[in-house]
Amino acid sequence: MLLAPFLSPQPMHIPDGFLSPLVSIILWVFSILVIAYSLKRVNEDLGERQVPLMGVLAAAIFAGQMLNFTVAGGTSGHLMGAAIATILLGPWAAILMMTTVVGVQALIFQDGGLLALGANIFNMGVIGVATSYFVYRSIRRIAGEKSWGVFLGGFLAAWISIVVAALAVALQLALSRTSPANIAIPAMAGIHALIGVGEGLITIGALALIYAARPDLLRSSKQGVTGGNALWVGGLAIALALAIASPLASSHPDGLEWVAEQQGFLNTARGPLYQIIPDYVFPGISNQVAATILAGVFGTLIVFGVALAVAYSRRKRRLGEVRQTQ
């Protein structure tokens, strides 16, 4: 039963409320820095065709995430798309496309939170792209212009993008003390090692079609598709860091707990600031239960007041309309 949440179709999109403010904000900062750098690189490398290409392809990734295939027992597999985006347009454009996809999902469809959006962009965009770039690039280098490099590279890049993003989600939940590390990390890693296989197979299918129809899009020397050695090393570093940190954190949850407590310490450190405010909300009531009840009554009164006011003004408006039509 504890595994149930990790089996849901899109456990990757963290909603609001699950990450501590500190974790959310740090990941926002990371994501913003990477997005800013990607914008700079895309401007330099891809030229003026970039906007329509990235916009329409981002829409296609969003739509492509709906394409599913039956696995078993009512479950189905579908695409996240970070790897195929990286393979088609290179890592910098892929980061921007995943940012728009994840951004629209949060802003419009509430798939993932708004404060948590920085984390979601980081997981699915930044590290998903960086690690799949590292894997794909390495294998293409070994394979040269041979076609197996495209397919093996695509499969492994897709697999690792899913697993790495899932591990990052688990670590972030654990750091926020929302889900214990020794449950979240093995559960997310185990399930997503399988989901990643589905992502890998779909990616192979997509690459097979594109390779047959437009091999020029997959030529390894294609301009703009290279991210440079720095990103290659970055992808390697992220993959290694998560590979080492995750088993460590799940077998020694105390370590992560310690980090989380440092955050908690930061929270309590703010405490003295509040000491100046007297120890009660409303004068004369120092009891928490009473405060809760009072808040309940106060809240209910506001809600009812507003409801009445809205109903009244609506009626007045309708009466006005009736009078006008008469």
Place this chain on the structure above:
Amino acid sequence: MHHSIEIEQLYYSYPDGHQALRGVSLHVEPCEKVALVGPNGAGKSTLILHLNGILNGRGQVRVAGLPVVKENLGKIRARVGMVFQNPDDQLFSPTVYDDVAFGPIYQGLPQEEVRQRVEKALAVVNMSDYLQRVSHHLSVGEKKRIAIATVLSMDPEILILDEPTAGLDPRARRSLMKLLENLDITMLVSSHDMLMVRELFPRMVIMDDGCIVADGPTQELMADEALLNAHGLEKP
């Protein structure tokens, strides 16, 4: 002896509330070739999508002797070959072979039989040389033929086509018409191409605003200019 298609009092509304079908009844005999005409938004495509259970309206639909209900959908989809307007939606594999083989593979046929079915279907549409070609590179006319082959490989009893001649140049259109003429199978075709309707389809059904407004011999209905004009159609 059963009708190939029996529709009784079919109603359907889209989730946004738009009522697309308002009590449609239609019977088609085995091996009959029927044209479905009418303006855009008349409900032709919506009606067609009920014939293999993609959409589910209120009313009764029986296809190839089977009621269109959840338990029968697999069998019905094997018996109804549906060719969509845009062939790109139907061709999503690297090669022509893979696309035409989809239906037989899905049904679980052994490899050798799949191959025979594919070759036979491609021969019917005169595209035998295209086995290993890349679908994406074909012309619209060629894609249409392959799309028809992708359903013929399932050995369907009924062929349903949505706008088969839309977007074709005259030569491709002519050869597609020849292909349809030679297929000996129950056929329901929705089209704006009145010339083709007159040439190929002895029976014509006119739809407008979610209803069937006329159903009869094509010769007769085509002669009634007032009827055609009333429903946004033109005499060819």
Place this chain on the structure above:
Amino acid sequence: MHVHFLDPYRPGSSPIHQLDARVKLILTLAYILTAALTPIGAWPVYILLLAWAVTIEILSELGVGFVLRRAALALPFVLAALPVIFTAPGAALIHLPIGPWMLTITLPGVERFISIALKSWISVQMAIVLAATTSFPDLLTAMRAIKVPRLLVAIFGLMWRYLFVLVDEALRLMRARLSRSGESDRPDLKAGGALIWRAKVAGGMAGSLFLRAIERSDRIYMAMVARGYDGEVRAAPLPRLSRRDWLTLWLCLGLLLALLTSAALF
């Protein structure tokens, strides 16, 4: 046929609809940040935040039921936090013997779980109101106002423009696949095909979607060039905020700050 009904935007003329998108976006973010900063177990603050959310929902004339129904769709993730009821250290509430193990539900664990669920629930409600009362072009303006780079806003804009076209395309692909997913009458055959084959077919559909998108973008680019596009994304200057918008912004920010301050007391 058309998937526009997926778009959660509900046009209207309520005070919330009329509020400037920039103010709405900032206030939604501020509200969600407030909920995130509210300590575990500060129940009076959660109640007042919930009352705030319901008030906005009533004012928006969307209907509280509409928002709550949509908000329920975002709830399953809550289960990811469920294990904390066993693992947070503190006074034991209930002991559950499950087979050879003994699970202990702790009081701080339950408090933490309920707080996380509440934070998540009220945050998603405000996000729903934002999406349902603000058209996407207005959201793009708001993004520009909070200094999202122009190029990124342009990508967002184009993505939105073609989103429903491509979702439609994906649905048609799936419909065409479904139409050919038939069962043979022969009892010895099992329909469905191998798992790997099914995954590859789904991949082929995705590939054809991407390929068509890339080729479509070439045509869009040419149409843009034909109308004078030179690679530079331009945008009209932002309209000024009205006094009412400013007032609402500062008043609500002040109220949220006051709520947050009072949170420290519980």
